[in-house]
Amino acid sequence: DIQMTQFPSSVSASVGDRVTITCRASQDISQGMTNWLAWYQQRPGKAPKLLIYGASSLESGVSSRFSGSGSGTEFTLTINSLQPEDFATYYCQQANSFLPLAFGGGTKVEMK
């Protein structure tokens, strides 16, 4: 089975900071220019929310502070100029339809 590994598992940051989260897949989840990787944000007590799909495409309505990059097996989520509402847990998800869906273990962004 495919494994998705996120690191760090938690990060302490302040408002205005830049935060980078890494997600590594145990096998290639890209084909050509298509990278089947999503990022979700989950605030406490709420359902997850899709932020980024295709590794780097911003979901409609999501702040441009969020950006994604990567291909193959390594991907990153960057949050620029962290805002109070960004303190949450972030999950990556492999979205390649030929493989079982799988989520990373999550990265909790906490206030320093």
Added chain:
Amino acid sequence: QVQLVESGGGLVKPGGSLRLSCEASGFTFSDYYMTWIRQAPGMGLEWVAYIGSGRRFIKYADSVQGRVTISRDDAKNSLYLEMNTLRAEDTALYYCGRVDRDRDSGYYVDTWGQGILVTVSS
């Protein structure tokens, strides 16, 4: 607006059964793949199963294969998860999700329900 509402959760004894339902509104349900994803207390997200539009494709996570059945009734705009031989480790918040495959053929969950709690305990 697009909405998913789960129901049917509760407390069940180990070895017991439960059927979760998810009612969809605000979109053409039959056009979409649908999925169940769960989250154990204090833990991360775990994909459980998905079902294709027209029930053509069904896939399960290894952890539930043989014990759960995903189904849908497009006439009722509803998704179901039949769970049998439940174990303590099945205790979780179960989310119903809409899968959007129209972006790049990837399976992205663009809409989530609020979740329904299943507790397996004696």
